[in-house]
Amino acid sequence: xxxxxxxxKRREFIKNIxxxxxxxxxxxxxxxxxxxxxxxxxxxRPPGAVDEDTFLKMCIKCxxxxxxxxxxxxxxxxxxxxxxxxxAYIDPIERGCYLCEAFPCILAxxxxxxxxxxxxxxxxxxxxxxxxNIDRCLALHNKKVPDVAIDKIYEHTKVLSKEEKExxxxxxxxxxxxxxxxxxxxxxxxxxxxDKDCIICADMCPYFPNSQDAIGMIKHKGGFIPExxxxxxxxxxxxELCPTEIIKIIPRETYANxxxxxxxxx
Ligand code: SF4
Ligand code: SF4
Ligand code: SF4
Numbered sequence: 001x002x003x004x005x006x007x008x009k010r011r012e013f014i015k016n017i018x019x020x021x022x023x024x025x026x027x028x029x030x031x032x033x034x035x036x037x038x039x040x041x042x043x044x045r046p047p048g049a050v051d052e053d054t055f056l057k058m059c060i061k062c063x064x065x066x067x068x069x070x071x072x073x074x075x076x077x078x079x080x081x082x083x084x085x086x087x088a089y090i091d092p093i094e095r096g097c098y099l100c101e102a103f104p105c106i107l108a109x110x111x112x113x114x115x116x117x118x119x120x121x122x123x124x125x126x127x128x129x130x131x132x133n134i135d136r137c138l139a140l141h142n143k144k145v146p147d148v149a150i151d152k153i154y155e156h157t158k159v160l161s162k163e164e165k166e167x168x169x170x171x172x173x174x175x176x177x178x179x180x181x182x183x184x185x186x187x188x189x190x191x192x193x194x195d196k197d198c199i200i201c202a203d204m205c206p207y208f209p210n211s212q213d214a215i216g217m218i219k220h221k222g223g224f225i226p227e228x229x230x231x232x233x234x235x236x237x238x239x240e241l242c243p244t245e246i247i248k249i250i251p252r253e254t255y256a257n258x259x260x261x262x263x264x265x266x
Contacts (some may be wrong), residue, residue, distance in 0.1 A: 042253045043089040044236060046074050047097060047124045048114040058113035060199030061086035065105035065114060070179040071186075072158045073097045074105060090112075090126070092236025092249055094156050098182070099124070099206040099235050103189035121208060127234025127251040129215070131226060136244045138198035140223040145193045145200065153190060154197035159183045185228040190241065201226045201247060 029078035042052065043167060046065055049055050067089050073095045076086050090097055103119040118124065147168075154160060154168050159180045164171055168183045170191075186204075193200055199217050207214035213231035215238065217224040226238070226247075234249045 042251045043077070043084075044092060044126055044234065044249055044251045045253070046088050046090060046114055047103055047126060047235075048116075048118040048225075049088075049126070050108075050113060050249050055113050056084055056087065058111045059087045060111055060113075061088075062110060063088075064108040064110060068104040069106040070100065070104070070166075070182045071095060071098045072183070084209060090236060092239035093245070094240065095207050096206075096236030096238070096240040097126070098186070098237060099208065099233075121233075124233045124235075125252055126236075127249040127254070129228050129232050129234060129236075129238055129247050129249055131228065131246055132248050133246045134220075134225055136246050137223075137225050138243060139217060140220060140225050142197055142223050144195050144241050145198045147194060150194055151191050152242065157183050157187060177257070198243060199224070200241050200243065204237055204241050206235060206237050207231055207233065226257070 045052070045055055050058065050141065057181070061076065063076060066072075066076065073090050074088050074097075075091060075094075077084050077089055079085060099121065101121075103124075106114040106116060106119040109113075109116070115123075131137070138145065151168050154165050157165075159177075160170070160183075170187050172184065189204065193203075202211070202215045202217045205211040205215045213230075214229055215232060216227050216229065218227045234252065236249050239245075239247045239249055
């Protein structure tokens, strides 16, 4: 199956799992709502990861990818991972992948578990975002972003000093490392949303060159809602930052496995 066919199947699968009836299609085929989405045991692997079975054989748990990640997005599985203990994954609730242009995580992987030929945004396909409970979207109700939603991002941003975390305020000293600059940059941008109407998911999506290819806000019932689009690659930044936690990622392997087993889409 070539890349184009795989992508077509991925989109068909997503439409199928969302389910006719449970799905609120608002406009066109590019919006994915999954009100009853069950969490998947399959994890979100870092950018460029080869297929899950091969990844489990190739990842040597060296942690090189997480050491070079300037956003601290990559973690190693703990004891609950069982056979995959120590392997690299991303938990987007805590930190999404900010899609660094040069994909240092891929370049750092010594075994090719993160495929060096995929160090380009056009090959990145970790999963896809779905909106699980659109009725709770702040934009739909023209509601403002509560302070607590922004404060919680301070709590899990690792580069901040104790004082910055406590005061919920980024302090620029002028001699930040690149990692500190990047992570503080996220918070600085997020600060713009305090007491403003929410469009965080669409405005903070790191997909490049044009985030509108991955997500945009559309009018719906007197408010706005996010529309997930074809280019979304499941980086999980919208999951991390959404104040109401209504966005989830379906990891690529969830639908890839269905094809292997000759499931819904054969
Ligand atoms: S692309 Fe950047 S933010 Fe994403 S996992 Fe790799 S190093 Fe981390
Ligand atoms: S981040 Fe997006 S989905 Fe979440 S409440 Fe704001 S507009 Fe709605
Ligand atoms: S919509 Fe954007 S931020 Fe959300 S998972 Fe897709 S690419 Fe990432």
